[in-house]
Amino acid sequence: MLALQQISIAYQRQQVVKNFNLNLEAGEIGCLLGPSGCGKTSVLRAIAGFEPVQQGAISLHERQVSGAGRHLAPENRRVGMVFQDFALFPHLTVAENIGFGLSKWSSSERQSRIAELLELVELTEYAQRYSHALSGGQQQRVALARAMAPRPDILLLDEPFSSLDSELRESLAGQVRAILKHERITALMVTHDRIEAFAMADKLGVMSSGRMLQWGTPDQLYHFPDNKLVADFIGKCSFLSASVTGPESIQCALGSVSGGDALKAREGEKIELMIRPHQVRFNPDSPYRARVCDRVFRGADLLYLLELENQEQLFCAAPVQSHYALDKWIGVELNLAKPVWFPADADHELT
Amino acid sequence: MHSASGSSRSPSILWRMLSVGPALLLALPVIVVMLSVLQPQWSVWTHLAETVLWDYVNNSLLLAAGVGLGTLILGTSLAWVCHHYDFPGRSAFEWLLLLPMAIPAYIIAYCYTGLLDFAGPVQQTLREQFGWSYGDYWFPEVRSLGGAIMMLTLVLYPYVFMLARNAFRDQAQSLLEVSRAAGMGPTAYFLNVAIPLARPAILTGVALAMMEAFADFGTVEYFGVSTFTTGIFRTWFGMGNAQAAAQLSALLTTFVLLLLLLEKASRTKIKYYYQGHKHQSQKRLKPSPVIAASLLTFCLLTLTFGFLIPLWMLVNWVWMTGTAQFDGHFLTLMWNSFSLALVAALLVLVLALVFAYGRRLYADPLVRLPVTMASMGYAVPGTVIAVGVMLPLAWADKSLDSLMQSLFGVSTGLLFSGTVFALLLAYAVRFLAVSLHQVEAGLERIKPSMDQAGRSLGVGPLKSLQRIHLPMMKASLLSALLLVFVDVLKELPATLILRPFNFDTLAVRTYELASDERLSDAALPALSILVAGIVPVILLARAINRESH
Numbered sequence: 001m002l003a004l005q006q007i008s009i010a011y012q013r014q015q016v017v018k019n020f021n022l023n024l025e026a027g028e029i030g031c032l033l034g035p036s037g038c039g040k041t042s043v044l045r046a047i048a049g050f051e052p053v054q055q056g057a058i059s060l061h062e063r064q065v066s067g068a069g070r071h072l073a074p075e076n077r078r079v080g081m082v083f084q085d086f087a088l089f090p091h092l093t094v095a096e097n098i099g100f101g102l103s104k105w106s107s108s109e110r111q112s113r114i115a116e117l118l119e120l121v122e123l124t125e126y127a128q129r130y131s132h133a134l135s136g137g138q139q140q141r142v143a144l145a146r147a148m149a150p151r152p153d154i155l156l157l158d159e160p161f162s163s164l165d166s167e168l169r170e171s172l173a174g175q176v177r178a179i180l181k182h183e184r185i186t187a188l189m190v191t192h193d194r195i196e197a198f199a200m201a202d203k204l205g206v207m208s209s210g211r212m213l214q215w216g217t218p219d220q221l222y223h224f225p226d227n228k229l230v231a232d233f234i235g236k237c238s239f240l241s242a243s244v245t246g247p248e249s250i251q252c253a254l255g256s257v258s259g260g261d262a263l264k265a266r267e268g269e270k271i272e273l274m275i276r277p278h279q280v281r282f283n284p285d286s287p288y289r290a291r292v293c294d295r296v297f298r299g300a301d302l303l304y305l306l307e308l309e310n311q312e313q314l315f316c317a318a319p320v321q322s323h324y325a326l327d328k329w330i331g332v333e334l335n336l337a338k339p340v341w342f343p344a345d346a347d348h349e350l351t
Numbered sequence: 352m353h354s355a356s357g358s359s360r361s362p363s364i365l366w367r368m369l370s371v372g373p374a375l376l377l378a379l380p381v382i383v384v385m386l387s388v389l390q391p392q393w394s395v396w397t398h399l400a401e402t403v404l405w406d407y408v409n410n411s412l413l414l415a416a417g418v419g420l421g422t423l424i425l426g427t428s429l430a431w432v433c434h435h436y437d438f439p440g441r442s443a444f445e446w447l448l449l450l451p452m453a454i455p456a457y458i459i460a461y462c463y464t465g466l467l468d469f470a471g472p473v474q475q476t477l478r479e480q481f482g483w484s485y486g487d488y489w490f491p492e493v494r495s496l497g498g499a500i501m502m503l504t505l506v507l508y509p510y511v512f513m514l515a516r517n518a519f520r521d522q523a524q525s526l527l528e529v530s531r532a533a534g535m536g537p538t539a540y541f542l543n544v545a546i547p548l549a550r551p552a553i554l555t556g557v558a559l560a561m562m563e564a565f566a567d568f569g570t571v572e573y574f575g576v577s578t579f580t581t582g583i584f585r586t587w588f589g590m591g592n593a594q595a596a597a598q599l600s601a602l603l604t605t606f607v608l609l610l611l612l613l614e615k616a617s618r619t620k621i622k623y624y625y626q627g628h629k630h631q632s633q634k635r636l637k638p639s640p641v642i643a644a645s646l647l648t649f650c651l652l653t654l655t656f657g658f659l660i661p662l663w664m665l666v667n668w669v670w671m672t673g674t675a676q677f678d679g680h681f682l683t684l685m686w687n688s689f690s691l692a693l694v695a696a697l698l699v700l701v702l703a704l705v706f707a708y709g710r711r712l713y714a715d716p717l718v719r720l721p722v723t724m725a726s727m728g729y730a731v732p733g734t735v736i737a738v739g740v741m742l743p744l745a746w747a748d749k750s751l752d753s754l755m756q757s758l759f760g761v762s763t764g765l766l767f768s769g770t771v772f773a774l775l776l777a778y779a780v781r782f783l784a785v786s787l788h789q790v791e792a793g794l795e796r797i798k799p800s801m802d803q804a805g806r807s808l809g810v811g812p813l814k815s816l817q818r819i820h821l822p823m824m825k826a827s828l829l830s831a832l833l834l835v836f837v838d839v840l841k842e843l844p845a846t847l848i849l850r851p852f853n854f855d856t857l858a859v860r861t862y863e864l865a866s867d868e869r870l871s872d873a874a875l876p877a878l879s880i881l882v883a884g885i886v887p888v889i890l891l892a893r894a895i896n897r898e899s900h
Binding site: 048049050073074075076077078079080081083084085087089090091100101103104146147149150152156 | 796798800801803804805806807808809810811818819822823
């Protein structure tokens, strides 16, 4: 449905996106995640037609909209966009804002479409208000309804929740996902907040320095990241230095772990083992000891920072009932079903 | 985030020509004046230096300094009173105290001369009460440098008042509380926090008032105080030396530009005065009844001297001279003034639109620089602009005329310099900044994302101009039109110098009648200017009111 092939984007002489690929199926919600300045917004703006591409091609429904010598004007792309600052028209009411892109529709069609959307975003009683009289969350929903009104082929969302307070973000992200799924809309969102990304996305991509690091389901990216950058960006984790000791076994400071067949022919090599906080368990009987360096109450669990005997540190998420004092030495063990590891010098490849 | 236009990154040739061409034309008068120093007229300069030049320099500097000090004290204290204290009538004074802005300085000068000179009601009453006659008593002479400083201060303090009050209002309640917690009393807070934070805004207001003082022609001419502006006028018309007038203009412009630079420097050093985010505004202090009464009296006295007395004088004069003045001649005067002001305001608006969109679409120094230069004309005195407009236009007329004579044997006469064209050019130079400021403020509210939202909703660039820009800009366009309209109506020196033969306006007629000592006859055109001048003040007051809610 949406296909980006090898696109590059530059401002003046500065390349911000390089050889970028992306495919999105009809009805899917995709999400680009990355730190600010990684080029994710530029990708979105190129799809919308606000930026030309230097190389590569963008196609929507098999129709090329951007490419070598071709640039379809934004108004002819059938692309809806929700802006970071919402960009609601202050001189129009909520209903008029939603109907802005429907000027070519017949009056009755337009009215029924506006009514339908007002109901969908639960703002029917606010139809005649002006946007400045609405709360941030309500403005956000008007912006969404306005972008969806002309039934665009694809909906683009640029950091749509970033101007809202954090509590509202998560609940609104869930609502927006429900609305998009209800209307069966293909959408691509850009954000730097992984909680938002998890709440919204069917497919998730992590970007860095204008490149796509990995594209997959949120579950895939969380449990099987392709590299340390993705691993780190997608959730809290620690890395333990380890070495490959046999065809299927890895030795680290917390004992040996059995790995997959990918380890073949890497015997003796130094690697780094990714450990998510929930993959570390307290066990008084374990021969491996760790010292409690820090402890943070997180409501559902406690997050410990532990230091091993070889001074390596790692995070551990434990039930709230566990109550180990600072500086206390306790037994710990790993609980890895499928270990994820990276070559020890992986840092250099990426930066 | 990136260029505002997105899709069109290279400036189109058409827009460039559209904005650079007129911008250069508008910058031309000041350039001509400044370049005139390259041909020094030594004989005239020696003569001037021996006779009046030091008077010009001294009086202009003293006038500007006096007005600067006067507006600083009056404007800042009124602003603090209205910001910090809660007394009866406070919210009304917030806009009532802006009203003196509606009166041009030369008109308030006529009013006070009528009130205070020997034949005026004040001295007459004194003589009757005490049985004095001429020479028996001392009375301050209003027609003096001191008098001019008073007159200008009375109508120019609102600049400082307005800017200082906005700056005080931007200071958060938490700032006051933190200072109080650190052991500062209200006076210490005022001196150590409020004033330093508001300083850039206050200085901007003072600099504006001083520029107006440098530019003043009507008041000092009427009071017989020799300043640069009257000197330029006399050198041009009395001595017939255009080059020397241009060189005097260059000297005056240098003073003004120096002031402008000083003001800019004082602002760039301190950028923290406006914090931008929303905060709780400061609570007002409830003073004791005695203090409240004296604050009220202070505000009331300022309003009385700055607005009510001149208004009362004018109304009284008009009442005395009766309806005889509302004749065909007065109607012609009104028609001339209003049509000229409207045409000028429309022209300036169109230019401002071209420049503002040029600057929005193309972040290109080639487009920006000439426009920035052209919008500096507001700092240049009207007399100087008139000289700068006259010289190149007279040259163009002469060249065209001799060309046409030699080619076809017809004389084209004064095609540019003797017609309304010269006036319109001068107004455009002087008032472009006023219009541009309004248009850009309106345009700023249309964020680039709104343009993009329109386009992603299937609305092309032309349609979005009609459906997004026009409705959102309506108020700004209207106030740009109105502000320039009234400024043109009030403008005196450039109109006086550049008007076509036998073409009178309200301002010119007021000046001529007052110069002939026919003050009561001058009252009707003067009152018309004043009434028109109130409209933008009300507009301003409403805009400020809206901001503070």
